[in-house]
Amino acid sequence: MKKVLSGNEAFARGAFEAGVKVVSSYPGTPSTEITENVKFYDEIYSEWAPNEKVAFEVALGASLAGKRAMTCMKHVGLNVAADPLMTASYTGVNGGLAVVVADDPNMYSSQNEQDSRNYARFAKVPMLEPSDSQEAKDFLIKAYEISEKFCTPVLVRSCTRLSHSKTVVALGERGEEVDFGLENNIPKWVMVPANARNRRKFVEERLVKLAEFSKSSDLNRVEINSPKIGIICSGVVYQYVKEAMPDASILKLGMVYPISFDMVREFASKVEKLYVVEELDRFLETEIKAQGIKVENLNRDVCGELSVDKVKELFGIKEDINVEKLELPNRPPNMCPGCSHRGMFYAISRLKLFAVGDIGCYTLGLLPPLSAINSTVCMGASVSMTHGIDKASDGKLAKKAVAVIGDSTFLHTGVNGLMNIVYNKGFSTVIILDNRITGMTGHQPNPATGITIKGEPAPKIDFEILARAIGVKHVYTVDPFDINQCLEVLKREVEREEPSVIITNRPCIFADRTVISSPYFVDTEKCTGCKACTRIGCPAILWDDNEKQAFIDETLCTGCGLCPRVCRFDAIHQRGEK
Amino acid sequence: MKVDILMVGVGGQGIVLASDIVCDVALLEGYDVKKSEIHGMAQRGGSVVSHVRIADKVYSPVIPFGQADIIVSFEYMEFLRYLEYKNEDTKLLLNTNKIYPPSVAMAEADYPEDTVENYKTKFAILVEKDGLKLAEKAGNVKAVSTVMLGALAKILDFKKESWLEVIKDRVPSKVVDVNIKAFELGYAD
Ligand code: SF4
Ligand code: SF4
Numbered sequence: 001m002k003k004v005l006s007g008n009e010a011f012a013r014g015a016f017e018a019g020v021k022v023v024s025s026y027p028g029t030p031s032t033e034i035t036e037n038v039k040f041y042d043e044i045y046s047e048w049a050p051n052e053k054v055a056f057e058v059a060l061g062a063s064l065a066g067k068r069a070m071t072c073m074k075h076v077g078l079n080v081a082a083d084p085l086m087t088a089s090y091t092g093v094n095g096g097l098a099v100v101v102a103d104d105p106n107m108y109s110s111q112n113e114q115d116s117r118n119y120a121r122f123a124k125v126p127m128l129e130p131s132d133s134q135e136a137k138d139f140l141i142k143a144y145e146i147s148e149k150f151c152t153p154v155l156v157r158s159c160t161r162l163s164h165s166k167t168v169v170a171l172g173e174r175g176e177e178v179d180f181g182l183e184n185n186i187p188k189w190v191m192v193p194a195n196a197r198n199r200r201k202f203v204e205e206r207l208v209k210l211a212e213f214s215k216s217s218d219l220n221r222v223e224i225n226s227p228k229i230g231i232i233c234s235g236v237v238y239q240y241v242k243e244a245m246p247d248a249s250i251l252k253l254g255m256v257y258p259i260s261f262d263m264v265r266e267f268a269s270k271v272e273k274l275y276v277v278e279e280l281d282r283f284l285e286t287e288i289k290a291q292g293i294k295v296e297n298l299n300r301d302v303c304g305e306l307s308v309d310k311v312k313e314l315f316g317i318k319e320d321i322n323v324e325k326l327e328l329p330n331r332p333p334n335m336c337p338g339c340s341h342r343g344m345f346y347a348i349s350r351l352k353l354f355a356v357g358d359i360g361c362y363t364l365g366l367l368p369p370l371s372a373i374n375s376t377v378c379m380g381a382s383v384s385m386t387h388g389i390d391k392a393s394d395g396k397l398a399k400k401a402v403a404v405i406g407d408s409t410f411l412h413t414g415v416n417g418l419m420n421i422v423y424n425k426g427f428s429t430v431i432i433l434d435n436r437i438t439g440m441t442g443h444q445p446n447p448a449t450g451i452t453i454k455g456e457p458a459p460k461i462d463f464e465i466l467a468r469a470i471g472v473k474h475v476y477t478v479d480p481f482d483i484n485q486c487l488e489v490l491k492r493e494v495e496r497e498e499p500s501v502i503i504t505n506r507p508c509i510f511a512d513r514t515v516i517s518s519p520y521f522v523d524t525e526k527c528t529g530c531k532a533c534t535r536i537g538c539p540a541i542l543w544d545d546n547e548k549q550a551f552i553d554e555t556l557c558t559g560c561g562l563c564p565r566v567c568r569f570d571a572i573h574q575r576g577e578k
Numbered sequence: 579m580k581v582d583i584l585m586v587g588v589g590g591q592g593i594v595l596a597s598d599i600v601c602d603v604a605l606l607e608g609y610d611v612k613k614s615e616i617h618g619m620a621q622r623g624g625s626v627v628s629h630v631r632i633a634d635k636v637y638s639p640v641i642p643f644g645q646a647d648i649i650v651s652f653e654y655m656e657f658l659r660y661l662e663y664k665n666e667d668t669k670l671l672l673n674t675n676k677i678y679p680p681s682v683a684m685a686e687a688d689y690p691e692d693t694v695e696n697y698k699t700k701f702a703i704l705v706e707k708d709g710l711k712l713a714e715k716a717g718n719v720k721a722v723s724t725v726m727l728g729a730l731a732k733i734l735d736f737k738k739e740s741w742l743e744v745i746k747d748r749v750p751s752k753v754v755d756v757n758i759k760a761f762e763l764g765y766a767d
């Protein structure tokens with residue numbers, strides 16, 4: 001049977017067909033939907049882990065137990081999992097282990113554009129790169145064969161355009177589950193220096209064997225057309241090249257690391273001019289040139305995404321398109337109406353605090369009119385950076401700076417920063433915006449949610465008790481829609497020369513739809529047009545320029561009750577209220 | 579047949595599901611199909627675009643500039659953001675309902691009504707639908723995207739039964755009837 005599947009759905013299907021037993025991941029755009037689709041297969045145990053390092057180690061443990069395992073993450077997530085990756089390269093695997101990593105060229109929803117192919121070289125493990133959903137499924141199944149044959153974790157690289165594109169896939173059946181049993185092999189699995197030195201050699205020999213394998217593998221494909229131009233490419237870039245340069249000869253690499261240079265030399269000998277077309281870093285090009293193989297230079301921008309148009313441009317094919325670009329009002333992403341973060345951000349911006357932000361929906365607090373965020377680096381950084389600010393200013397800036405972090409991100413890597421603040425006698429104020437869900441990536445549960453990926457009930461982490469257990473003495477839970485309470489607690493806690501944690505207690509409106517109540521409206525008799533309510537940045541509050549009054553789009557309003565608290569003229573009321 | 583369709587609008591309008599339906603219909607009719615979209619922030623009121631490409635063999639999942647055969651704009655002004663994809667023969671299916679961007683809502687920018695009026699005539703064929711009114715008539719204001727699918731079905735060479743079959747398969751069972759009605763209203767002239 002054929003179906004139109006996204007790259008991510010196809011990876012999930014591939015795990016099913018490969019007989020995978022365990023999948024552990026942390027959500028991150030564009031990789032999230034792989035694990036979200038795996039959860040529909042009852043044959044596979046799946047879970048959300050608190051971060052990518054944990055997820056990777058769970059998968060490695062499953063492999064040690066003799067079963068096939070997978071972990072999926074976005075490119076920056078692989079940084080978090082890099083520690084176990086580097087050593088898993090030495091231990092190798094027992095049951096097959098595949099790591100799917102999704103890059104984000106053009107940074108549609110990421111803080112940097114790093115090219116994960118560098119990790120394959122860094123960790124000395126093979127990397128496969130599919131170019132459509134069919135290959136996503138097929139290559140993942142191949143990854144398990146390679147993993148077990150060569151005793152190595154296998155990286156499978158996706159990107160936004162593969163993960164979030166849909167193409168036709170032929171579905172297969174579930175394969176046999178492998179079961180190699182728990183492997184008790186101390187020289188292989190205990191990486192004390194004496195053992196690791198031996199495995200180090202194994203890793204180098206494995207690379208040679210993998211390159212040999214690559215040479216004869218059908219993962220790579222040579223398409224000889226005109227002998228004038230030969231192009232080496234991989235992944236989704238292959239699709240752009242095929243469309244832009246239909247006459248060129250192509251070496252399509254399905255395995256991007258290690259590369260079989262014999263194969264490249266043979267291809268090079270069949271064409272007059274050899275080019276490498278790739279997205280982001282000059283990864284293949286550098287490797288190939290280092291072998292002394294002549295590659296023509298392309299004046300390529302290493303920033304951002306490629307496309308059919310850009311590939312044509314690289315080869316000097318100009319097309320007359322009338323590129324008209326108009327100045328239009330933008331549609332920036334915004335915190336949803338009823339978002340539980342809005343009240344706290346309003347309070348932060350009223351007090352003109354320096355908010356050290358983190359990764360999540362609350363990063364959107366950076367946009368006007370709230371303009372409440374002053375930095376965003378990586379998951380968990382807000383907490384530790386605030387401590388750095390505190391120490392750098394001998395405590396002075398601790399009275400101006402606060403860390404804001406979501407529940408999922410706090411559990412990901414924020415909690416370590418908090419331990420550090422307490423241990424090293426900092427004064428920082430950490431605000432945990434606990435809305436019980438991972439909002440940004442599309443509402444995945446986490447250890448504070450109370451359910452698992454499959455929707456089964458689970459224990460819930462209590463942030464108040466957790467913070468106290470770490471040693472924070474000043475822990476306060478506030479209602480983020482009660483602005484006066486937020487202002488009061490904030491003012492008091494930033495002044496305090498001791499660490500404090502402030503926790504907000506309203507769910508994301510997607511985590512719990514029952515919190516939605518009847519909408520509010522503006523009483524036109526009482527509205528003075530002071531515009532105070534428009535400053536909370538709620539998409540449901542609109543401004544009528546003719547009447548010089550605010551009004552509320554009642555189809556968008558979730559009845560959160562924040563806006564009446566900023567109106568000093570008692571002009572905002574709830575429908576149905578007496 | 580070879581057709582490149584660009585579907586544009588605002589997060590929350592159902593563009594992702596609508597473009598999935600087009601893909602399923604194309605597959606059912608025996609074509610290769612690819613689609614690509616960026617939906618990282620779609621839920622939060624951002625601008626959404628979905629590329630759907632149908633042919634015997636499709637390579638890039640993204641439509642090159644100047645090559646869209648049809649642009650379906652689920653919102654009144656959104657097609658203006660993607661003019662570089664149009665050529666002289668591009669057809670425009672336009673939902674006349676407006677959704678104000680935040681800057682317009684806060685009265686810091688104007689909604690470009692005149693510009694829309696000016697540009698919508700520059701397409702080879704223009705079909706305008708009041709999606710909201712038709713969806714209301716069908717029984718649910720949320721069925722605007724299905725109205726637009728009906729309008730799209732009218733100008734594509736696929737069997738109507740294929741559309742109905744896929745819609746029945748794709749939308750939740752309790753809203754199938756409303757969506758079929760919305761589709762028919764979009765399909766009618
Ligand atoms: S998804 Fe939830 S957390 Fe994110 S902006 Fe919307 S309401 Fe807020
Ligand atoms: S805060 Fe109150 S008085 Fe001021 S514009 Fe809003 S509704 Fe009118």
